[in-house]
Amino acid sequence: MSPSKLSVVVAGGGSAGHIEPALAFADAVRRLHPHAEVTALGTERGLDTQLIPARGYPLELIPPVPLPRRPSGDLLRLPGRVRAAVSRVREVLDKTGADVVVGFGGYVALPAYLGARGRAPIVVHEANARAGLANKVGARFAAAVATAVPGSGLPGEQVVGMPLRRAITGLDRAALRAQARAHFGLPADGPVLLVFGGSQGARTLNTAIAAALPGFVDARVAVLHAHGRTGTAAAPAPGYVPLPYIDRMDLAYAAADAVLGRCGMTTVAEVTAVGLPAVYVPLPHGNGEQALNAEPVIAAGGGVLVPDAELTGERALAELLPLLTDHGRLAAMGAAARASGHADADERLARLVFEVLAR
Template sequence: MVVAGGGTAGHIEPALAVADAVRRLDPSARITALGTPKGLETELVPARGYPLELIPPAPLPRKPGKDLLATPYRLNRAVAATRKVLRAVDADVVVGFGGYVALPAYFAARGRLAAGRRVPILIHEANASAGIANKVGARLADRVLAAVPDCGIPGAEVVGMPVRATIADLDRAATRAAARDFFGLDPEAPTLLVFGGSQGAQQINAAVAGAAAALGAAGIGVLHAHGKNNTVDPVSPAGAPAYVPLPYVDRMDLAYAAADLVICRSGAMTVAEVTAAALPAIYVPLPHGNGEQRLNALPVVEAGAAVLVDDADMTADYVAREVPALLGDPDRLAAMAAAGAQTGHRDAAETVAAAALAAAARFRAAQAQGPRR
């Protein structure tokens, strides 16, 4: 099995969640991840114990120019490199998750590689608005699965977003004490988790750090992942619960367990993980792009599990006013957590993994019958 989901954590994490589920369902399965030297996959994939094969990047420019003219050459080179990988690992199925790694994988799988047969393609679309790679790949795929309805790919089957088992199966209440001890947080204080993705989010960072005094005065602890390239300088009053700033959090399961409320962006993977953990949330969608982050958050906001705040409105005054009010209302927090627990598909990784294994089994059976004429 080859999983193709590189570039950002939003593509890589569901790919790895499915890979983990495949291992649980069939320990004999051989799984290879496809990526490029420029993506986060060079860090995340080896850390999870999977072989990583790198191909030349072939981004798809959105505007006319020299980059667009060079796209056919770059794409052909990436497809040729991917075809070599598929042959080398004797691929039985390609599972794509979008992004600039996926499109070469789709084209390569549709070339005749083994006994005159084309390797089957399974696609998972994570976002509420599908990207170009998956829209093109859907025309070549044997089956398309999606995290949410109406993603922009006709006929996609809604199965939810694959998330790691450590999060899908997380018992926040049972893990809370150990999680707070792990991060050096106050064991009893209401706790706010803050993050903006792997690069952080300046607007969120400034708003929460700027409200540190008000949060501390309200007896609220904070775990703040501000991004590796950013810093924050919170000033809390004496005797306030700990405000713990970190550049990056490796143990997101423990971060979710430690928290009573989270302020974060609303990328598809983030929304899926926060919802799976049944953690009340304040989502702050990216203010630019195609609006997909707002679309990602809307279903859980409408279900009552989260609050949606525009980036421009995420200020220190907002945090100082709204966060203590929300964390001081246990009934509302419990209702939000219950709504989150009823939303989503916690078995999505297993569903996608089972579909991929079935496609691979059919391919092997067809190969055993000999080449088509």
């Protein structure tokens, strides 16, 4: 790229699942093009005002436009809702002299795509196996469409993976193992199972771990359990460390030998990037994208899928104890998990954007 000024606007506000890949991409742009200016679009709703300024990026607020998850009668009312948001987006594009708009889905992305159309090239990134409404609209007039996994249904998709923080993709688990275990108060030796289901926890996972914990204790398997701020921990037991939330996921991954968790795209991408085998339990709600997110990892031999309704304490022990007590299988599944991921997705997406600008 030219050393001249480059202005990139990212639209990934709302949830952490949209914000984190947008910021990881922004970090990659700055690494590869030090003269670039990156501006984030967001709203006062969600986590935008907490996460984006903390990472050092200017945040421009636009009116929120909640989107129906599927085409419905609500679509007829969207034009009135988006008009003010689109107008505000255009103000930001003029103010920043935007050269390109990169959207990551969600209710910030749709007005960004509509506001940028005809003014700046658009690049769409879809994190899930099934595209959301905003990205379905944006992909129709985008200069390029990137996806985390194949089969999104978006036209002209290019699979680049899920952009992740360098703290995750550059993690040396072996080097940090002792420090990580000491940080959480875990045993220095022996296998460790990491269990998490998102910031609010997951009742199915919590219930299964509570039932399985005596079996893990008997097998001398330690458990690091993020039960969620509204979830419930299991009864105290040797080697069991319950936390409402883990704010140092890098250390949690370094301490662990295997994972039991949901399969949102960020979770799948991080777990594969660090090379951990996993038992994935997809959310039983939504349009089924969580199970699809994990499909490439399962096919590669880096994980196992257990339906939510089938996860009991007995099933958790049956799937995880043989794995956690077999060093060879742990290593083989971990290598398969890593090979199925895209640890360089942040820079792959950045280079795709540069190619669009070069054209």
